[in-house]
Amino acid sequence: MRGEILHYDSEHGFGFITGADGKRYVFGREDLRRDMALSKGVEVEFQPNGDRAGNIFSVRTRAADPANNVAATAARPLPGAASAHFGRDAENETESTAVWSYFWRDLTSNYLNFTGRARRKEFWSFCLFWPIGLAVLAAIGLSYDLPTDDFEGGSGLPILTLSLLGLYAVFTILPWISLLVRRLHDVGLTGWLAILCFLPYVGELAILVFGLIPSQSGQNKYGPVPAGVRI
The missing domain is CATH 2.40.50.140 (Nucleic acid-binding proteins)
Structure with a gap:
């Protein structure tokens, strides 16, 4: 502004x-x-x-x-x-507009940023790297849990794997919500519509639709056009 x-x-x-x-x-x-x-x-x-x-x-x-x-x-x-x-x-x-830079900022400086706008590239960068991070942590956890006698015998649980995945989900839920809100701001919609992404049956469709709508041209009430968007 x-x-x-x-x-x-x-x-x-x-x-x-x-x-x-x-x-x-x-x-x-x-x-x-x-x-x-x-x-x-x-x-x-x-x-x-x-x-x-x-x-x-x-x-x-x-x-x-x-x-x-x-x-x-x-x-x-x-x-x-x-x-x-x-x-x-x-x-x-x-600010770099590389896909990894977007993901890293979402987990750091934009962790609780519910203001401003997020372009499509930032949104899909998070969607790309989030499952990659999940897979890496699962591999680390399983590399420890698989050799244990209890896990191999079926009497135990992959404790480290479940703990790592649980902590990862908890750590990334807030930046995911803030990104959804800023993506909605980018297309001129209220951030409260992010609730749709967590509803059964319609959540996946809402995420897809919100992720594909182009940025609004020019400044809107939520802020200026994000860097890198061609108007």
Whole structure:
């Protein structure tokens, strides 16, 4: 979303942004995509999350305001910072669109991210690597359980295998739900429809349909077009 810096306290590292929707969002130094000079009137792009702004990067500084003596110059990065790229170039600079990178981010930085949008490639990357991870853990568990006397004799259970698979399922259920929500956001639908994917009989069909619908062109109410999507 496009917005404008209202105030920034460099000493304490927090400030406020007025969004294009007319709402005011709070942000901290940790919400900046990269180090940059901030002052009143600087225009930025950011990702709203409730009443907080995240993933912030500057676009340009508004024309000079005589009342505030704001110079009409582009926002400059702090000394030592890398050269800035904005818009889609900035997105591509900071986030890889490789299938493994999508899967890894879903399990790390996007673990509980229920805001923003997820393109089809990200969705199917998770669907590709999730069963691969399951198979690897099953192989590891069975390599330990099979040689045991109890398991070979039929009197025991593959304890390690079942434990690994159970932990894997528990660990990945939340990023899977958050990915479903962001995929629905990407096509302009409410994330609550993700419930359909867990219903009997219709769950598999819902996953297939939601995974095949193309991204909405242009920014929608859930955020900008994901990096890598051709419009």
